[in-house]
Amino acid sequence: MLLAAGIDLKASEITGEGGEQPTLAVVGKAGSGKTMLLAELVKSLMAAGVEAISSDFESRRIRTRRTLAVLAPTNKAASVLRSRGVPATTIHRILYTPLYHPDYEAIAEWLMGKAERPAIEDLTDEALDRAHAFYSTHPSIPGALASAGLRGSDFIQGWKLREEPLDIGLVDESSMLDSRQYEDLRGLFRSLILFGDPAQLAPVGGKGGMVFDDLEDDSRLTLGRVHRQQADNPILDLAHALGDSELSFDNFEDMVREAAERDDRVVISPRVDSTAMARAPVLVWRNKTRIRLIHAFRSAHGIPPTDLVPGEPLICDGIELPLKHRKRRMDLEARGLVKGAQAVYLAPGRKPGFSRIHLLGADDPQFGVASIIQIELPDAEEPFIPTAANMGAVFLHGSAVTIHKAQGSQWPEVQLFAPDIGAAAWSNRSEAGIAVWKRLAYVAITRAEHRLHWVTRYALARPTEPLSVSDLAARFEAPALQMEVQDGEGAK
Secondary structure (H helix, E strand, O other): OOOOOOEEOOOOEEOOOOOOOOOEEEEEOOOOOHHHHHHHHHHHHHHOOOEEOOOOOOOOOOOOOOEEEEEEOOHHHHHHHHOOOOOEEEOOHHHEEEEEOHHHHHHHHHHOOOOOOOOOOOOOHHHHHHHHHHHHHOOOHHHHHHHOOOOHHHHEEEEEEOOOOEEEEEEOOHHHOOHHHHHHHHHHEEEEEEEEOOOOOOOOOOOOOOHHHHOOHHHEEEEOOOOOOOOOOHHHHHHHHOOOOOOOHHHHHHHHHHHHHHOOOEEEEOOEEOOHHHOOOEEEOOHHHHHHHHHHHHHHOOOOOOOOOOOOEEEEEEEEOOHHHHHHHHHHHHOOOOOOOEEEEEEEOOOOOEEEEEEOOOOOOEEEEEEEEEEOOOOOOOOEEEEEOOOEEEEEEOOEEEHHHHOOOOEEEEEEEHHHHHHHHHOOOEEOOEEHHHHHHHHHHOOEEEEEEEEOOOOEEOOOOOOOOOOOOOOOHHHHHHOOEOOOOOOO
């Protein structure tokens, strides 16, 4: 496909202009090497002279004839790619490009290796060194500038709609694409390569299948061998066992029990562990189960119904900011606060509507943010909202998460609520010829990095210790205080 598009990876050169190519899909289950292959493909394309385009920064100094963009349907999926050194962005944000202040454009060009190290009056050499070290690990221009003590409002002067089409698009987590997004991408790129897992859940509101299901057989490449964690990992073994079309739910549950007997990475739990829920959420199918478990978690820990206490887990459900505050959104996203991000509540912020949070996995994890925190209650139409800014980051409680919303995330340990999977099995529902319970179980199981707890009963164990934030490293305290993002004019 790439040869026909005028790019020779073996010779590492651009051979011609090429023309529009049909979509190609690379599909495979968890651990088959899709993301690794995508990352290596991007390196090879860039070595051949193809310029990577992202929403972070687009160089005006050097324009090549050929461009590529690496995309994901969600910010969470894009951040996973960026952690591997891939300059990824979301499908929505590729439609706009930022306009940088000239001083900070010079820094961006230097970080990308296209210019000499600049001398900036307002930045010390130490700050530039921090930016360079950050970019070497995470190729994000806003993230690198944030590590130097800058905000998006310092270096981004505005946004413009992309006027010219792009060349090659590589889309990760394409099982989450709906048909409209796919058509938009086909209109934006001359060549499109999709990477996806056919065993995951289909997009909500779609026809029950993936966009790559309709491609011709010779346009779908299947990775059949599992490479990741090959050392007899029982979690991946269980995930791949779900590919057996004859497997029943009862037989699968027997397999889980057998795995638990021989390996402590799989645990049979007769009830939900309310202590572990603070960091190891319960994954469920039904939203009403999620709400009841959250309510039970808070009751078990003695949390007042009208309060929020330090140590409660949160899940970012998006950032509600109008279009004119795009620069402020960049501030938050550069810190890792994206949809699906996992956080822990620390304390009220310094201003009404603000919360201090610890963002799990972030380099600079503790900061204050204008927040809208929603805690749903059983049999109540409206959620309890302990803090509500006029606009800012929206959070849901993170002690229980639906499997649909968990897609694209991972935790060191997860608790999978088996009665919900059983209910899906008894419903006899299927998507694209695959039983829904198998898709749910597959997605939920592959969210666990190290240990899977298979919860067998609708019961909750009393907590063995109170909620705490002692497990969270209190790093970068002073800079974090300076990064509070206001919901009015300006930023602080």
